[in-house]
Amino acid sequence: MQLVVARIGRAHGIKGEVTVEVRTDEPELRLAPGAVLATDPASTGPLTIETGRVHSGRLLLRFEGVRDRTGAEALRNTLLIADVDPEERPEEDDEYYDHQLIDLDVVLTDGTEVGRITEISHLPSQDLFIVERPDGTEVMIPFVGEIVTEIDLDEQRAVIDPPPGLIDDRAEIASGRDETEDDGPEGDHTDGDETETDGARN
Numbered sequence: 483m484q485l486v487v488a489r490i491g492r493a494h495g496i497k498g499e500v501t502v503e504v505r506t507d508e509p510e511l512r513l514a515p516g517a518v519l520a521t522d523p524a525s526t527g528p529l530t531i532e533t534g535r536v537h538s539g540r541l542l543l544r545f546e547g548v549r550d551r552t553g554a555e556a557l558r559n560t561l562l563i564a565d566v567d568p569e570e571r572p573e574e575d576d577e578y579y580d581h582q583l584i585d586l587d588v589v590l591t592d593g594t595e596v597g598r599i600t601e602i603s604h605l606p607s608q609d610l611f612i613v614e615r616p617d618g619t620e621v622m623i624p625f626v627g628e629i630v631t632e633i634d635l636d637e638q639r640a641v642i643d644p645p646p647g648l649i650d651d652r653a654e655i656a657s658g659r660d661e662t663e664d665d666g667p668e669g670d671h672t673d674g675d676e677t678e679t680d681g682a683r684n
Contacts, residue, residue: 487512488562493554522561587639
């Protein structure tokens, strides 16, 4: 199975280094010197990592054959792809690879259907499940133990216990607004802003 593990960003310095947006929880394994990675677009690769280091909180990589800033800039926005055994699992029991979580059914603790995981969003602060609901809308669920109480790969489901307001019942909200508007022109009406938080973990 092929998985995207990073996206190449801008060139760093003049000796061929590039910044990368890491998309794996195991960069020390997937993005280690000597790793050979396929690319998207395919014509750019394969690329072999020569060196890697962290600078100001960002991972910098240099690839074999790339020796100057011009060569590094030519790689910008290229996706780095690793071959991963689909049966492979992280060493920690509470960690998962993205491909294991995609398409899991998301349900509440009482079994109520919430939707299906379509994407995992990785942010510096946390990871997020992007969940498509039955009506086609999306909701973002922080992948933290307080909210995601169980991942059952055998049953292909994720059980969540969301705090109030995380999952909006749009039908009830619309009904409440209609009742407010029926009270007459004197009633004030303010639309509430929906706040979405990005983030998730392999």
